[in-house]
Amino acid sequence: MSTNQLHTYLVHVLGCKVNKYDGQQIEQLLERYGLDKTDQSDEADVIVVHTCGVTAAAAQKSRQTIRKMQRNNPLAHVIVTGCAANDELTQIDQDPVFRVPAGADWLQRLAEQLDSLAMPKQHGVKGIETDTFTISRFNDHTRAFLKVQDGCDIGCSFCIIPQLRKEPRDKAIEDAVREATALTEAGYREIVVTGVSVGLYGRGRDSSLAEMLRNLVKIPNLGRIRLSSLHPGELTEELLEVWSGSPNIMPHLHLSLQSGSDAVLHAMRRGYTAEEYYNAVERARAALNNPAFTTDVIVGFPGETDTYFDESYAFCKKVGFSQMHVFTYSPRPKTMAARMGQQINGAVAMERSERLRDLGETMASDYHRQFQDLEVEVLVEGVKDGKATGYSEHYIPVEFQTSENLHRQLVPVQITETAALGISGVNRL
Numbered sequence: 001m002s003t004n005q006l007h008t009y010l011v012h013v014l015g016c017k018v019n020k021y022d023g024q025q026i027e028q029l030l031e032r033y034g035l036d037k038t039d040q041s042d043e044a045d046v047i048v049v050h051t052c053g054v055t056a057a058a059a060q061k062s063r064q065t066i067r068k069m070q071r072n073n074p075l076a077h078v079i080v081t082g083c084a085a086n087d088e089l090t091q092i093d094q095d096p097v098f099r100v101p102a103g104a105d106w107l108q109r110l111a112e113q114l115d116s117l118a119m120p121k122q123h124g125v126k127g128i129e130t131d132t133f134t135i136s137r138f139n140d141h142t143r144a145f146l147k148v149q150d151g152c153d154i155g156c157s158f159c160i161i162p163q164l165r166k167e168p169r170d171k172a173i174e175d176a177v178r179e180a181t182a183l184t185e186a187g188y189r190e191i192v193v194t195g196v197s198v199g200l201y202g203r204g205r206d207s208s209l210a211e212m213l214r215n216l217v218k219i220p221n222l223g224r225i226r227l228s229s230l231h232p233g234e235l236t237e238e239l240l241e242v243w244s245g246s247p248n249i250m251p252h253l254h255l256s257l258q259s260g261s262d263a264v265l266h267a268m269r270r271g272y273t274a275e276e277y278y279n280a281v282e283r284a285r286a287a288l289n290n291p292a293f294t295t296d297v298i299v300g301f302p303g304e305t306d307t308y309f310d311e312s313y314a315f316c317k318k319v320g321f322s323q324m325h326v327f328t329y330s331p332r333p334k335t336m337a338a339r340m341g342q343q344i345n346g347a348v349a350m351e352r353s354e355r356l357r358d359l360g361e362t363m364a365s366d367y368h369r370q371f372q373d374l375e376v377e378v379l380v381e382g383v384k385d386g387k388a389t390g391y392s393e394h395y396i397p398v399e400f401q402t403s404e405n406l407h408r409q410l411v412p413v414q415i416t417e418t419a420a421l422g423i424s425g426v427n428r429l
């Protein structure tokens with residue numbers, strides 16, 4: 001490894017919105033040390049791979065990415081951070097320079113490591129607090145992700161995240177408001193409020209996610225706010241009240257279901273029944289403007305019989321999701337579910353996930369059809385070959401013809417066509 005002064009960095013992020021937010025913190029930290037960003041791994045002096053370990057496939061992809069970066073640039077300082085940074089999940093023959101596992105003070109620990117490198121600017125770790133080191137932009141993204149919460153202790157039996165991200169912790173409301181204000185001033189028209197289990201925000205303290213939103217919607221010139229994944233137990237009346245009273249907050253709930261069978265929900269230790277989940281959906285439908293429900297569902301969980309799967313399938317149909325992410329169960333180390341008997345055969349799980357995906361397409365098509373001839377507002381994420389694409393308030397993919405560069409703008413679009421994969425229309429600007 002060269003001891004010459006370093007000049008450039010590359011950050012490669014795998015995984016979820018929370019990881020993407022962390023990736024922005026890492027970029028802004030490396031720039032604070034005087035490094036410049038490059039997109040070419042063979043030009044980077046410092047390469048950070050921010051890993052994901054939520055499934056076996058994700059950990060495998062993280063391992064492959066680390067190896068690829070080492071191969072592309074043997075002289076680079078390769079640093080491994082994120083959920084799969086512990087070598088149990090990303091064991092590789094040539095160990096990276098540093099591993100900085102996730103956890104409360106991960107950014108300080110990363111800074112401590114960076115301090116030992118030949119950086120253009122030496123800062124020392126003073127002043128670097130993981131939860132107060134806020135971002136002011138979101139490179140290569142039209143929507144900015146704002147992490148307000150980290151960690152989880154809900155303890156779903158299949159989930160490795162509590163082991164990796166550790167105990168729940170919150171960002172102070174004033175820090176989140178400062179960050180969202182900077183992102184709004186930087187031109188971001190949509191901010192996605194996220195966390196590992198964002199609905200845990202404020203638990204055990206005299207605060208709540210509703211209180212966080214009450215403060216965020218006061219930001220001048222704020223565009224859209226979208227909430228990321230919620231656990232059904234976190235959809236409080238207080239939250240629905242703030243939501244229904246704030247036009248900035250989009251009528252789209254990602255309410256994570258995981259299974260529609262009570263027996264499987266019990267084995268998953270999700271902490272609710274299908275009926276309780278449905279009550280939460282009904283309460284949201286009563287409070288909000290025809291909200292869209294998107295969700296995550298696992299198939300092939302240990303002990304999921306044909307009957308239980310049919311219950312889950314029928315329940316998803318009853319809710320009428322606008323989008324469903326279907327995952328095949330992936331045993332994770334040291335989780336309760338991995339030690340359970342009755343592990344499901346891969347071919348059976350595959351067949352079930354295909355059936356559920358087909359149902360998802362049918363439900364999406366049904367949900368999109370109701371927007372025929374209506375006007376929606378689209379945040380344009382890209383314009384290519386005269387076609388603009390982006391998402392509506394209800395998180396529906398929208399496309400329309402345009403000759404202008406409307407990137408990052410909110411555009412009214414009259415819908416003329418609907419389909420399973422999205423809707424299209426005419427620009428009304």
Ligand code: SF4
Binds near residue numbers: 160197
């Ligand atoms: S709520 Fe459950 S699935 Fe989500 S991070 Fe926590 S333990 Fe994992």
